[in-house]
Amino acid sequence: MTAGIPTRPGGRSARVRAAVHRAVEELLTETSPDGLTMPVIAARAGVHPTTVYRRWGTLGELLASVAESRFSGDIVVPDTGSLRGDLETWMGDVATDLADPDTLAVMRAAIGVGEEGGCACVADRHAQLAAMLEREASRGGSVPDVERAADLLLGPLYYRAIFTDSPADAGWARGLVVVLMG
Amino acid sequence: MTAGIPTRPGGRSARVRAAVHRAVEELLTETSPDGLTMPVIAARAGVHPTTVYRRWGTLGELLASVAESRFSGDIVVPDTGSLRGDLETWMGDVATDLADPDTLAVMRAAIGVGEEGGCACVADRHAQLAAMLEREASRGGSVPDVERAADLLLGPLYYRAIFTDSPADAGWARGLVVVLMG
DNA sequence: CCCTGGTTGCAGCGATCGTTGCGTTAGGGA
DNA sequence: TCCCTAACGCAACGATCGCTGCAACCAGGG
Numbered sequence: 039m040t041a042g043i044p045t046r047p048g049g050r051s052a053r054v055r056a057a058v059h060r061a062v063e064e065l066l067t068e069t070s071p072d073g074l075t076m077p078v079i080a081a082r083a084g085v086h087p088t089t090v091y092r093r094w095g096t097l098g099e100l101l102a103s104v105a106e107s108r109f110s111g112d113i114v115v116p117d118t119g120s121l122r123g124d125l126e127t128w129m130g131d132v133a134t135d136l137a138d139p140d141t142l143a144v145m146r147a148a149i150g151v152g153e154e155g156g157c158a159c160v161a162d163r164h165a166q167l168a169a170m171l172e173r174e175a176s177r178g179g180s181v182p183d184v185e186r187a188a189d190l191l192l193g194p195l196y197y198r199a200i201f202t203d204s205p206a207d208a209g210w211a212r213g214l215v216v217v218l219m220g
Numbered sequence: 221m222t223a224g225i226p227t228r229p230g231g232r233s234a235r236v237r238a239a240v241h242r243a244v245e246e247l248l249t250e251t252s253p254d255g256l257t258m259p260v261i262a263a264r265a266g267v268h269p270t271t272v273y274r275r276w277g278t279l280g281e282l283l284a285s286v287a288e289s290r291f292s293g294d295i296v297v298p299d300t301g302s303l304r305g306d307l308e309t310w311m312g313d314v315a316t317d318l319a320d321p322d323t324l325a326v327m328r329a330a331i332g333v334g335e336e337g338g339c340a341c342v343a344d345r346h347a348q349l350a351a352m353l354e355r356e357a358s359r360g361g362s363v364p365d366v367e368r369a370a371d372l373l374l375g376p377l378y379y380r381a382i383f384t385d386s387p388a389d390a391g392w393a394r395g396l397v398v399v400l401m402g
Numbered sequence: 403c404c405c406t407g408g409t410t411g412c413a414g415c416g417a418t419c420g421t422t423g424c425g426t427t428a429g430g431g432a
Numbered sequence: 433t434c435c436c437t438a439a440c441g442c443a444a445c446g447a448t449c450g451c452t453g454c455a456a457c458c459a460g461g462g
Contacts, residue, residue, distance in 0.1 A: 049429050051439065071333055072280055077419065086441050091420065093439090098254055149382060150332010151253055156383045185386075190399065194375035196383065200331060201338045201374075204367075217372065217399065231459055233409065259449070268411050273450065275409090 057083040058090060062104045066143040071150070076100075098151035105148035106158040108141065115166050121174040121181065122219055126212045128170065129191060132163065133211035136199045146200065160196070164188060182218060190218045239265040240272060244286045248325040253332070258282075280333035287330035288340040290323065297348050303356040303363065304401055308394040310352065311373060314345065315393035318381045328382065342378070346370060364400060372400045 061083035065074055076097060080087040094100035113135060116127040135141055148155035167188060171181045191214050198206040243265035247256055258279060262269040276282040295317060298309040317323055330337035349370060353363045373396050380388040 049439095050427090051429090054440080070280065072278055075419070087420085088422090088442080089440055096254060098252065146331055146334075146338075149328055152328075153385075156328075157385070160383045188384075189376035189379065189396075190372070192383075193377075193379035194371035197371065197375035197378050200382070201342045201378065202370075203335070203339070214371075232457090233459090236410080257449070269450085270412080270452090271410055 054083075054085055054089060055093075057085060058093075058100070059104050059107055062100065063108070063140055063144060066147055067140045071143075071147050074147070098155070101144075101148045101151050102155050102158050105144055105155060106161070108144050109159050110162045113162075113166065115169050117173075121170065121179060122215060124170045124174075125187075125191070125215045125218070128166065129195070129211040129215060130208035132192075133195060133206050133208045136195065136206060137208075142199055149200075160188075160192065163192060167191070187218055190214065236265075236267055236271060237275075239267060240275075240282070241286050241289055244282065245290070245322060245326060248329055249322045253325075253329050256329070280337070283326075283330050283333050284337050284340050287326055287337060288343070290326050291341050292344045295344075295348065297351050299355075303352065303361060304397060306352045306356075307369075307373070307397045307400070310348065311377070311393040311397060312390035314374075315377060315388050315390045318377065318388060319390075324381060331382075342370075342374065345374060349373070369400055372396065 058079060061079050062074070065079060065082055074097070076090050077087045079100070080090045083090075090100070094103060113128070113131045116124050116131075118124050118127060145159050148159055164184070168184050171184055171187065174181045194214055195206055195211055198204055240261060243261050244256070247261060247264055256279070258272050259269045261282070262272045265272075272282070276285065295310070295313050298306050298313075300306050300309060327341050330341055346366070350366050353366055353369060356363045376396055377388055377393055380386055
């Protein structure tokens, strides 16, 4: 019953799901979020509005579903041999991903509709960060807390992306690793 | 013609403006942002919907106006004699302000509607930070860059408020000053 | 005191939204 | 291959939204 996860993974349901998700992302980049309604999304996706209402119910749930798909599986956890190298590579990738206006628009919209919208954007990032720290810990190194790493690495990055208009380039993001690890 | 700034500061216009702003804040705390429409806001404020449409035009502009008023003038810049003391006191105040669910709901909604929504939430904070750093510089002390201070102080604070469900308490926020100043 | 410009209330309109019931189609198992 | 169920399309409905005339009102200046 989880919204957006069809019981039939392949076939028409998957096509409809992909078309609707793509329609949301396209509309968010082109127009203001004000005009983003279910019928408009359905028309862009080439799908009947009833289908969108029945599968997702609310614009908020649909946006959360889009955010969850958009921010999952797009970045792979690097393995350079050292925690510092992993974090620097990873931060560069995350910053590059956030530099896309399309990505930013999806994230803004997901935040605006409810509580779970923001969490859906960073859930995978937290899991990746925990995986890197865990691997380093299993190698015997002393690692910072996951909470602290998220605060000092993801905090400034996402803050810049949302609240300022400064482009968060990959090099600057890599420099944040120094703040965390000294 | 700037939205939300009446040419007549006193009188009925100001009363209507205050009533509408308060209605937006109340509705954001009670219900989901989905049902936040102009007629609903007008009904809560005891004002005709036409008035809201004519003064603000769009829900996005109204929310940006509310955010700008909400995050301006509520926190005073402290003056403890040292930059570290100023920053610690100020961070505690900002964290306490952000801990209010009402404040958080306004911020989320403002972010969701457009580009300027996020900037309206932190414009005053950046000005206050710049004022504190400027005062310390005029005393002869060496101060970090405003950008860097915002990254390391406001970044983790706002990141936690929006993307996680951990309560950002004042004590933790004061501890962030150590990261910036050593 | 009156006058002038800006602001609000009111009624009504077209358009769009969100829902419901029913028929049809496509996908997957026997 | 055939069937069966879940998913989709379709048409219609009431409700609500956003906008536009016009009239009334209030705040400030001559």
